[in-house]
Amino acid sequence: MGSRTFDDAVLSRRALLRAGALLGAGAALGTLPFGRAALAHAGHWPSVMALADDYVSARKVANMVAVMGWQQREPDVIARGTLAIGQAVPAGLDSLYRIYSMTKPITGMATMMLIEDDKLGLDQPLAEILPAFADMQVQKTYDGSIAELEPAERPITIRHLLTHTAGLGYSIIQKGPIKAAYERAGVVPGRVTRLPLGAIFGRGEAAPSLKAFADNLARLPLVAQPGTRWSYSVSLDLLGRVIEVVSGKPFDAFLKERLFDPLGMTSTWFHVPASEVGRLTTNYGVVNGRPMPLDPARASIYLDPPAFPFGGAGLVSSPRDYDRFLQMLVGYGRLGGKRVMSEAAVRLGTSNLLPDGVSTAGTFADGSGFGAGGRVGLGEQAGTFGWGGAAGTVAFADLRRGLRAALFTQYMPAEAYPLHSAFPAAVTKDLAALAAAQT
Incomplete structure (x- = not known):
């Protein structure tokens, strides 16, 4: 190397x-x-x-x-x-x-099991479960300004979350102001070390609960229109919140x-x-x-x-x-x-x-x-x-x-x-x- x-x-x-x-x-x-x-x-x-x-x-x-x-x-x-x-x-x-x-x-x-139980639908809008995700805003330019936004053209669905096509971002993938916004909101991925390497890892402190994670995420703009682009994301983390709301556990x-x-x-x-x-x-x-x-x-x-x-x-x-x-x-x-x-x-x-x-x-x-x-x-x-x-x-x-x-x-x-x-x-x-x- x-x-x-x-x-x-x-x-x-x-x-x-x-x-x-x-x-x-x-x-x-x-x-x-x-x-x-x-x-x-x-x-x-x-x-x-x-x-x-x-x-x-x-x-x-x-x-x-x-x-x-x-x-x-x-x-x-x-x-x-x-x-x-x-x-x-x-x-x-x-x-x-x-x-x-x-x-x-x-x-x-686990998500498929709830679809099997008829408690979720593959193409069910996320906002039916988590209303905060209704009326999402989207960056006009991928990884561009978080002030220049446009309305989402369609709702995020469970299918989108399963396949990284919801338009959600990832602090380990995105660049620029959207990355910083994710970190400030505690919308960050899993843990790595106790060592003081925060600057290198480029992450903030995680939100204190799945509910807080989801609520904070809903306030951030999407990086792409739902259903239009494969972009690796926090969508499977968000599905954890969907699962607990739908299952009651x-x-x-x-x-x-x-x-x-x-x-x-x-x-x-x-x-x-x-x-x-x-x-x-x-x-x-x-x-x-x-x-x-x-x-x-x-x-x-x-x-x-x-x-x-x-x-x-x-x-x-x-x-x-x-x-x-x-x-x-x-x-x-x-x-x-x-x-x-x-x-x-x-x-x-x-x-x-x-x-x-x-x-x-x-x-x-x-x-x-x-x-x-x-x-x-x-x-x-x-x-x-x-x-x-x-x-x-x-x-x-x-x-x-x-x-x-x-x-x-x-x-x-x-x-x-x-x-x-x-x-x-x-x-x-x-x-x-x-x-x-x-x-």
Whole structure:
């Protein structure tokens, strides 16, 4: 990375919580010539193993845990390294990772459950639930003046929120006065560190509750007309407020009751209990190609309760837990013999929900559609769904073939290393080799 600074190489605001192009390689599974018999015997992952060995042995990361599975079968697990560099405790299936934007598909599926319950409509106007979002104003120029505004031409809908097409902004994406306005209002994304790096992170203090977050957001102008542009945003955080209003329960309580408990996700939280700190990994910032402790486990900001549960980037989870979520998706709503979501809700949530005429071309979701909080494949790549996180994690499910795959490690920014694309590529390479061996 040469002489790039800590500011621009480690914590650039565009990199902070963005997910990489994770499905480009993973979705290429659709072109591989293997059949069901080959899939049933997949279990050897030399390319994935080499990827983990290379990164950990070179001390680029402290650890790497890869989890791959088929249908409802137990996963194959490749685990390398320790919870922190120089520490003795090995990383594994039950280690705890900050999954950041991999929270978004969970919030998306929670939203789909309320649509399934007929308590929400996919194209229902947001203002019917949160009246403050009626009569929104829009910047005439994206990231331009916040004084030169025009009325919204159509209402924000639940579909728009799920797909980042509501016209909402993100303080880690926007520039200029709208970015500053978001920070002043506490409309900021998830947490990173207790270290005094506020100026570098370019964020203000979070609003004190989801209600305050939503109310403050409603007073800010939109960055684009609703339903016209894919722009990464706080929309999944706002859906947390929608969920608690519609369900009558706190957002985190709804997730626990409807998803985490039924799925046996016993290690997924917005706030890591003190009793579990021995499983928490350390998060690193990559400085001139070297990892430096950014959020040490025993001093982690995730040991403090959050201002509110961030539905866009707030969860800590284990590889075992997230695999259970993916296993439910490839089971079209079932995990083992238990139905958690309807098949129709899963199929809809993992399909392309972008409004007509909206494209992801030129964005970091380029070449794909977008579903309920995650990227979806199109054409031959249809059936894939997933997203990545700011600290290097990445996960996807191929519902057509029953494959689920996830990679866990901890470094920022995610784009310091190409793992969001390298991991799906390694999975694809191993499956191609398996297919070739069986033809």
